[in-house]
Amino acid sequence: MSVAKDGPPGRTADEPAGGASATPSGRTGAAGASLREAARELVGIAVAIRQAGVHATAALTDGALLTALPHAPAAALPAHRALLRALTDGAGLGFAPDGGRLGTLAARLGSLAGQESLAVRVLATSLRLRIAAVATDHPELARDPLIARLVEAAAADRDLESVRALRSLFKDRGAVRALSLIAPILGEVLALRALLDENPLNDRTAWLIATGEGRATADPITGISNRAVAALDTGAGAARRTDLTAAESARLGSEASLLGFLRNISLIGTTGRVLVQSVEGPDGVVRHVVQAPGMRAGRPDHDSPQDLLGAFSSTVLDSNPYSRALAAAVRDYGLPPGAEVALVGHSAGGAAIMNLAQDAEFCARHTVTHAVAVGAPVDFKRPADPRTWVASVTNQHDIVPTLDGQGAGACVDPHPGWYVVDYSDATHLFPLCHGIERYLANLADDLPEARDEMEARLAAYRGPVVRSQAYRLFDHAPRPDGFPFLSVPAHAVDGPAGPVELPIRCLDGGALTSYFAVDAAAAARLLHGSGFGPAAGVAGRALVTVHTAWNRHTSAGGYRELHVGIAVPDPWGPPSARPRPLLGPLLGPLLGPDLLRRADRRCSGSFLAGSVVDAAAVHAVGARLWGGEPWLAPLEFGLISGSVRVAAGAPGNRLLTLHGRLGPGLPAPALDLVGYAPGAAGETLRSCVRSRGPGRLHPLPRLRLAVGPGSAHPLAHRLRELGLHGARPLLCLSAGTRQMLQYAAVPLPAP
C-alpha cells in the first residue's frame, strides 16, 4: 500500500500504511515530484507555443492584410509568405494554424494528414514525463516490457504498433491484470495517442487531458463527443420513498461516522436507492447526510439514473438525472431552510453528489458543508459554495476516477484546497479495487491518517442517527402503482383486524378460471329459490365456474381466493336475450358475448355456490365483497409454465384440488367477473371483479378437479352434488400477472 501525499499542489494524503505490503510512495519522493513539476512546466511552454500559432493564424486570416494589398502590393506578398512559413515550418512551429474558423479547419485537416505542431510535440513530452513520474510510484510499470512497448508506440505515433502492444498486454496478462496495470497511466497513454494520431475529433480532448484545463469532452480514442452520449441520459430525476428490508435496517449504524456512511452505501448497494439520514451532532444540532452509491448493474439505460448512461452523464455534465433525483429526495425528506448537509458518494454517486454540490439553487436552500467522493471522477467539479469542504478518495489502480481525464499522473491541481487521498495498492485489481467495500477496507485499515483527518473534518456529523429514509431514484417520475387502472376512489370499512379499503386494489396477481359442464338438474337444485335460473350452459348441461386467484400485492395484503359459481344469464333479461353463440367455436357456444363485456356492463354472471379465502382480514369483509358467507381456509395456488396446482383446505384434509396442465393457449385478455349471491337480508348481491392484464385461453385443458374424499366441508358437499369430483374443465382462462379491482357487492332486488 502506498499513498500520495504530494504530487500536484494541494494534494493531500496519508502516510503509507503499516504492514508488510506497505512501501514508501514514489509520489512522496523527489523523482516523482520533479518529473511532475517538469511536466507542468512543459504544459506552460506548450500553451505559449500554441498561442504563437493562434496569433500568426489571426494575422494571416485578418482581412486587413488583403484590403491593404492594393496600397502596398510589393510588401504584401513577402508578409503573407512569411506568415505561411511560420505556420507550416516543420522545423519550427510545425503545422500550427489554430484559432478562428479557418485556423480550426486547417488544424483539423492537418491532423487528418498526420501533421503535428511543435506545441503538440512539447505536450506529448509532458505526458511522457507524467508517465515517467507515475512509474516512479509504480516500478512494475517501468519494469514491464509490454507497458514500455505500449508507451513507446504511443509516443512515436505508431498506431499499428500501439494496437499490437495493447493486444499483447491483454493477451499476456488477461483483461483484469492488464487494466489494473495500466490504470495509473491510462489517461496519459490515451491522451498521448489522441494528440498524435490522425483523428482530428479527439485533439481537443487530448489537449484538455494533457494540460488539465478541463474535463475530457470526447472519447479520447474515437473522438465521439461525451456530451452527445451524455445527452442520451434524459429525465427530470425523481425519488420515491422506499423501505429498507428488516435485515438492512438492522445493519444500518445507529451512530454516524464517515466509515458508517460508507458502510451504509455498501449496505444499500447498487440497487437504484440512496439513503438520507439525520444525525444529532455533539453540539446537539441535527444535520443531514445524503449517501449515494454507484452504478446499478444491468442494462446501460433503465428507469434508474444509477445506470451506465447516468454514470457517464454524472461525470461529464454539471447536472444530470442522478443529481436532480438526489435533489428530489432531499426535497421530499423535508430539510429546514439552511440546514447543514453533508454529501457522501461512491463512483457515479460521488460524481452525482458533486453535481449536487455545484447546484447553486440547492446550495441556496441548504448549507452543503462537506462533500466526500470515493472512487469518483470529480476533478473538474466545483462546489457552488466555496465553504464546502471537499474530499476525494481514489485508488490509483481504479480506472473510474480517471474517466474525466485526470489520474495518478496529473501534474496540474485543478482544485487546490481539496483533501485528496490518492493511493495505490498493488494487491488490488480493477474492478475489485473500485468496489465500495475495498475503499472502505482501505480507509478502515490501511489509511489511518486520512481516515482520522476526514473523520475529524466530519466531527459535526458524528453522533446518534435520529432519522433514516431510503429513496428509490428514477430518471422520470414513475407512474403511481397501477395507474390508471387502480386509480379509483376507495373507502375504508371496519374489519376485526383494522380497516380495509374497498375496492381491494390488486397490483399484482394471478388467476385461473375453469369452466365445467355439469348436470343441469343438479345446478338447478342449487339455484332453487335464488331467483336465478335456468343456468347458462351448453348442450343441455349447466356451466360451473371455478375461479381461483392469488392476489399477491393488494391494498388488503396478499391473499388467495376460490369461488365456485353456476353460470347464470341476465336475470332480468327476456328469454330471447339468453346466451347466444356469437363468439365463435370456443367461447360463443358456451358463454355468449356478455362474458366479454366489462363487469360494469355485464348482466350475466356466476351464482356463487361457495367461496374460500385464506386471509382473515379479507374473510372478515367477505360478506361485503361477495355476499353469502365465505369460508376461511388454507389455499394453495400455483400457475407456472402451464402447470396448475390449486388446493383448498389444509394438507391431510383437502377440500378440493385442481391439478394438471393447461395445454396450448391462445392470447386473451384477463376477463372481468360478475358474481351473484344471496345477501343476509334476503336481497341479491351483485359483486364485480375488474381485471387487467394478459391472459390465455386454453381450449384443451388437461386438469382434473378432485374433491377431498373425506372432506365434510359444505363446499365439498356442493361440489359432489354438482358431480365435479374427478371432472375435467371444458376450457380455462389463465392470467399469470394481472391487476384486479374487487368492488363491494351491491344489493339488488330479487329477480
Next chain:
Amino acid sequence: MPADATAIAAHAQILQSDARALTDCAERLRTIGARLEADGFAPRWLREAVDAHLAACATAAADLTAAATCLRRYADRARH
C-alpha cells in the same frame, strides 16, 4: 488605409512578442532538461526530445521574427 496599417502593425508587434516568448520557451526547456539531468531523474529519451524542441523553438522564433518584420514593412508601405 491607416486602419489596416494599424492592424497589420499590431499583428507585427504581437508576433515579435511571440518570437521572444519562443526564445524564453527554449530557455525554460533547457533549464528543465538540465535540472532533471542534474538530479538524475531524466528519462533516457528526454535529452533527445528536449534538443529537438530547442531547435524547433529557435527556428520558430526566427520564423516569427521574420514574419513580424515583413508585417511591419507592409504596414509602413500601406500607411504611405
